[in-house]
Amino acid sequence: MNITCELTMLTKLEHQCVIRFSTKPGKNKKTIKVEMDCVYRESAPSLSTIQKWSSEFKRGRESIEDDPRPGRPVVATSQENIDKVEKLILEDGRVKVKSIAQVTNLSIGIVHDIIHDHLNMSKVSARWVPRMLTQLQKDMRVARCSDVIDLCGENDDAVLQRIVTGDETWVHHYGPESKQESMQWHIKGSAHPKKFKVVPSAGKVMATIFWDCEGKLLIDYKEKGVNITGQCYTNILRQLKDAIKEKRRGKLTKGVLLLCDNAPVHTAHIAKAAIVECGFETATHPPYSPDLAPSDFFLCPNLKKHLRGIFFSDDEALKAAVEEHFYTKE
Incomplete structure (x- = not known):
C-alpha cells in the first residue's frame, strides 16, 4: 500500500x-x-x-472501522484447478494457454496465474543440439573424455604442447552482421534503426586451418567448386608436417597429437595412412561432438565474427584478411 x-x-x-x-x-x-x-x-x-x-x-456501535465485506470467494485458483492445469501441461508440453483455458473452463488470466505463480513454470524454446546421441554414443563420449583426462595426468602442459588441431570452414566475400552485432545506441523515443535482411555472398573460399597452442601452423585454400577429398586431405597433412618442422622445431620429435573431428575425409583410409606416414598420433574424437573440437567452438566462429560486415572484392583480398587475422593473434 x-x-x-x-x-x-x-x-x-x-x-x-x-x-x-x-x-x-x-x-x-x-x-x-x-x-x-x-x-x-x-x-x-x-x-x-x-x-x-x-x-x-x-445504536451503540463502538468500532470506528468498516465492517469486512463478504466479497466473492476465490475459487478459480483452487487446488483442483491447479491439478487440472498441471496434468494438461505434463501430458503435452507444447499446449497453449488458450487451449488450457478452454478445457478447464477458466479464464486465460487465471490460467496464467496458476502456471506462473502456483506451478512456477515458464515456456521456453528447445535448445538446438547437433544430434540426439544414442546411449552407446554417449558412453563413447564419456570414455574419450576420460582418456584425455588420464592422458593429461599431472603434466597437462606437456600434452597441450603436443596437440595440433584443425578443420575446414567456408569464408565468404561478404558475411552480413548478426542482429546482436549490429546493435547501436539511440535516444529513447526516437525511431529504431532499420536493418535489411542480407544473405552471405556467393563468392567464398574453403580454408583448411591447422593450429596449436602457439598459433597458426598452416592454412590451405580451395576455391568454390573444389571438393575436399581424402587424397586432397592427405596432401594437406604432408604440408602440415613440413610446416611443423619449419615453425615448431622439436615438436615432431616429442610427438604430434592430431585432434580432428570425424568428418569422412578425416577418417578415410588414405587419410589414416597419411597420418601414420607423417608420424602423427591421433586423439580419438567422440561422434557428433563439435563442442569438443576447438576449431568448431573457438577458432572458426571468431574468424567469421572478425570478417562479418566487410566486403572483399576477390578471393585474394579475402585470403589476405584471413592471414592478417591470425597474424595479429600470434
Whole structure:
C-alpha cells in the first residue's frame, strides 16, 4: 500500500472517531458537519457519511472501522484447478494457454496465474543440439573424455604442447552482421534503426586451418567448386608436417597429437595412412561432438565474427584478411 492510501485510510478513521466523540454528548448531525467543515475544510466528510456513522454510534456501535465485506470467494485458483492445469501441461508440453483455458473452463488470466505463480513454470524454446546421441554414443563420449583426462595426468602442459588441431570452414566475400552485432545506441523515443535482411555472398573460399597452442601452423585454400577429398586431405597433412618442422622445431620429435573431428575425409583410409606416414598420433574424437573440437567452438566462429560486415572484392583480398587475422593473434 502506498503512502497516499495510508494517509487516506488514517483520515477516514480520524473522521469516524470525531463523529463518534461528537455523537456521545448528543450533538445533532448538522452541527457535527459544520464543526468538521471548519477543521478539515476540503477533506471533511460529506453529510451523508456523518448521518450514517452518527446513527450507528447512537445504536451503540463502538468500532470506528468498516465492517469486512463478504466479497466473492476465490475459487478459480483452487487446488483442483491447479491439478487440472498441471496434468494438461505434463501430458503435452507444447499446449497453449488458450487451449488450457478452454478445457478447464477458466479464464486465460487465471490460467496464467496458476502456471506462473502456483506451478512456477515458464515456456521456453528447445535448445538446438547437433544430434540426439544414442546411449552407446554417449558412453563413447564419456570414455574419450576420460582418456584425455588420464592422458593429461599431472603434466597437462606437456600434452597441450603436443596437440595440433584443425578443420575446414567456408569464408565468404561478404558475411552480413548478426542482429546482436549490429546493435547501436539511440535516444529513447526516437525511431529504431532499420536493418535489411542480407544473405552471405556467393563468392567464398574453403580454408583448411591447422593450429596449436602457439598459433597458426598452416592454412590451405580451395576455391568454390573444389571438393575436399581424402587424397586432397592427405596432401594437406604432408604440408602440415613440413610446416611443423619449419615453425615448431622439436615438436615432431616429442610427438604430434592430431585432434580432428570425424568428418569422412578425416577418417578415410588414405587419410589414416597419411597420418601414420607423417608420424602423427591421433586423439580419438567422440561422434557428433563439435563442442569438443576447438576449431568448431573457438577458432572458426571468431574468424567469421572478425570478417562479418566487410566486403572483399576477390578471393585474394579475402585470403589476405584471413592471414592478417591470425597474424595479429600470434
